[in-house]
Amino acid sequence: MRRVAIVGAGLTKFYRNAQETPKELAYEAARMALDSCEMKLSDIDCVVMGTAPDAFDGVHMKGEYLADGAGAYRKPYMRHFVGGGTGVLSPIHGWFHVASGMFDTCLVVAEEKMSSAYPHPAGAFLTIFDHTTEQPLYPTLIWIFAIEMNRFMTTWGYKKEDIALVAVKNKRNALDHPSAQLGAEITVQDVLNSEIMAWPVNRLDISPTSDGAAAIVLAAEHVARRVTEKPIWIDGVGWCLDTAYWCTRDLYYPDYVEVAARMAYKMAGIKEPSKEIHVAEPYDPFTYKELHHIEGLLLAPRGKSVEMLKDGYFNRDGNLPTCPSGGALGVGNPISATGLMKIIEIFLQLRGEAGKRQVPGKPTCGLAQAWGDLMQVGTVVVMRS
Amino acid sequence: MEITDKMVAKTATKLSAEDIQKGKVLSVKWTPNLKYAWDNGPALGRYLAELKNGRIIAKKCNKCHRILIPPRMFCELCWVPTGEWVYVKDTGIVNTWVISYVDWKAGRLDIKGGVRPFTPAVIEIDGATKGMGILHLLNEVDPWKIYRGMRVKAVWKPPEERIGAITDIKYFKPVE
Numbered sequence: 001m002r003r004v005a006i007v008g009a010g011l012t013k014f015y016r017n018a019q020e021t022p023k024e025l026a027y028e029a030a031r032m033a034l035d036s037c038e039m040k041l042s043d044i045d046c047v048v049m050g051t052a053p054d055a056f057d058g059v060h061m062k063g064e065y066l067a068d069g070a071g072a073y074r075k076p077y078m079r080h081f082v083g084g085g086t087g088v089l090s091p092i093h094g095w096f097h098v099a100s101g102m103f104d105t106c107l108v109v110a111e112e113k114m115s116s117a118y119p120h121p122a123g124a125f126l127t128i129f130d131h132t133t134e135q136p137l138y139p140t141l142i143w144i145f146a147i148e149m150n151r152f153m154t155t156w157g158y159k160k161e162d163i164a165l166v167a168v169k170n171k172r173n174a175l176d177h178p179s180a181q182l183g184a185e186i187t188v189q190d191v192l193n194s195e196i197m198a199w200p201v202n203r204l205d206i207s208p209t210s211d212g213a214a215a216i217v218l219a220a221e222h223v224a225r226r227v228t229e230k231p232i233w234i235d236g237v238g239w240c241l242d243t244a245y246w247c248t249r250d251l252y253y254p255d256y257v258e259v260a261a262r263m264a265y266k267m268a269g270i271k272e273p274s275k276e277i278h279v280a281e282p283y284d285p286f287t288y289k290e291l292h293h294i295e296g297l298l299l300a301p302r303g304k305s306v307e308m309l310k311d312g313y314f315n316r317d318g319n320l321p322t323c324p325s326g327g328a329l330g331v332g333n334p335i336s337a338t339g340l341m342k343i344i345e346i347f348l349q350l351r352g353e354a355g356k357r358q359v360p361g362k363p364t365c366g367l368a369q370a371w372g373d374l375m376q377v378g379t380v381v382v383m384r385s
Numbered sequence: 386m387e388i389t390d391k392m393v394a395k396t397a398t399k400l401s402a403e404d405i406q407k408g409k410v411l412s413v414k415w416t417p418n419l420k421y422a423w424d425n426g427p428a429l430g431r432y433l434a435e436l437k438n439g440r441i442i443a444k445k446c447n448k449c450h451r452i453l454i455p456p457r458m459f460c461e462l463c464w465v466p467t468g469e470w471v472y473v474k475d476t477g478i479v480n481t482w483v484i485s486y487v488d489w490k491a492g493r494l495d496i497k498g499g500v501r502p503f504t505p506a507v508i509e510i511d512g513a514t515k516g517m518g519i520l521h522l523l524n525e526v527d528p529w530k531i532y533r534g535m536r537v538k539a540v541w542k543p544p545e546e547r548i549g550a551i552t553d554i555k556y557f558k559p560v561e
Binding site: 008009014015017024025028036037118123134138139142148177179196199200211212245248251348351353354355 | 398414415481516551
């Protein structure tokens, strides 16, 4: 396998409702990614596209619809989709294309426009549940997250007011992110006093619905060294899918995230992730998810993440900064674009170009992770400068 | 070249709800009316038929010896065909639960107006392998008094109202 680097990146602003069409959003992000590394579309050998359920856009050939915006005209093109895990599968999918030796460059684009599903995209999720055993009970996505959060809390004795610190941290971090939809200075009390959606999940425990797009440029080593002085290497990739019988798994721990992480760590030669990873972007569509994933990624011992959070361990200036971007809770959550936004954050952090968000200590190894489907997919990428 | 936050373009363009409601920007609306009839397959078909009879049935994997509910024709862990059908009980314990103030479309329930929140739960069914649960609703209980490990029992619709659906069980309620 060949070494593959990220050499360029682009990101649109995230909004609850953007005027641009999905195609236009994809175009803007892809354009910026090429401009950032002074490459032209003719330098690109192939294109991959990450985008989540077709039901958001109501377009049942969304990959094809988006292709023009992603710069895929008459190029080898593939679309992938694993729910919320999509955005971190995107660079993995692109990595295959280049690591295999098939292509020297790949443009990776992730786009989501959730505002088209009207009045709220939550309704579009009903059909992810089993049509015979679950759908007749009219479940919502928030239920299953609340169900998982509660199991996580009752297993370890975690308190809502402690988990709320994730929202405080991430929304504060997002104040420094130019794409952010929901950067804010809030308190634990604000989270606890916000509207109850599905206890134990309050309004401020949830990331928003968003429109937005992100893109990166991947290159094989010989091209990457020509394009930039600061290539960021994809040194480990891992992904894994658990059973869709989610009621038969113990939801307190995401085994599939651990399996994906171990795969990526092994490939990157990482033996002690909590020491060797300097900065991480675990997926945080809900407050508890960041902690759940930190434990699954072996970045904290099981049952200890809340204690570490309270000690400031995961703050931007802590021992292991997590979601320095502001995460899905702060920057916003246009599903697939969120995962790629996280990849871009690690890219900038490792290049020392994250501006006000830069974590101290010149990090050289970082990780991004996403998660989705019926609480069953883990996608992990380890990157080094 | 230095890559910084400058790479974030002025796009996208932010719209407010008012922009759309007042027609400042135009949009096209479509309400789909898609209809499906999903086949249940042999495993869930029998499961539903037994629900109509007021019973819960599971299926056993003869390799890992798990008693699987809902029943399935193959074991997803061992990846072999499952073996015999096994009746399980209509009682169980609450594995985890939710007190939901929203419906499936994220529409708000009128809690202040006295509407009871939904209380969906994962219920581990007695007789199935430990940890095997199903999604269902809890009722006849104060939502704020539900706890992990609470013992519950199915409340069935009367036989003449059952149609062979998961909703033939109205909900689960606490038992002593």
